[in-house]
């Protein structure tokens with residue numbers, strides 16, 4: 001069996017010539033949010049935000065519980081309508097129903113986004129095959145191993161621990177191609193070793209060309225993974241990952 005744990009941007013191989021490595025000169029914004037106001041029923045949850053993320057970049061959104069991080073990210077990927085402003089992904093207005101969006105953008109939000117009757121490997125196979133991956137079995141085997149789920153391959157989600165379910169959902173983002181990966185608090189319920197392993201891998205993928213948008217409360221995860229950070233509050237503060245990590249750790253958003 002061929003080696004399949006392809007950590008290059010785009011992840012597993014597609015049967016066509018879809019892979020297109022970029023040179024620095026060719027790098028374009030994968031995400032561009034312009035004066036985006038996120039909220040519910042006309043009520044903003046945080047300040048207006050503008051940012052861009054291109055390949056080889058990882059933007060972390062940080063801030064206290066309820067600040068609006070998940071709402072912003074859901075708005076960016078089209079799961080929520082913006083109150084105002086726009087988001088472009090790969091130059092196109094966000095529409096999560098389009099083929100381009102589904103091919104390029106991998107999103108992991110909810111813990112309960114699984115089918116109770118399907119096994120772990122069946123979940124991963126659906127995602128992988130659904131995205132046209134050539135060597136589904138190999139890709140799944142590699143990700144089961146990476147996420148420490150090989151022994152749970154034939155288990156159903158409700159027979160897993162909460163951390164194992166989290167690993168399964170995260171694995172689903174890695175068994176498919178992606179140029180943009182969006183993760184909401186990926187560190188949740190992962191043990192320290194898995195957090196570190198995931199952070200290291202994500203950083204390697206970003207260095208290789210992935211664009212990453214991640215919400216996190218974990219300072220170590222943040223400094224390993226992020227190339228820039230936004231502190232989400234009533235106004236949005238752009239920070240280095242190191243400063244954002246210090247702000248999280250001190251619970252003082254404006255700490256130097």
Ligand SMILES: Nc1ncnc2c1ncn2[C@@H]1O[C@H](COP(=O)(O)OP(=O)(O)OP(=O)(O)O)[C@@H](O)[C@H]1O
Pocket residue numbers: 040045063064065066067068069070071072
């Ligand atoms: N579906 C919803 N309808 C209305 N308000 C909501 C909805 N979901 C979240 N909110 C509110 O929006 C605000 C921001 O929530 P959000 O989940 O974006 O925060 P967050 O920064 O991601 O928080 P956490 O760190 O706790 O995950 C909160 O006040 C929350 O109560």
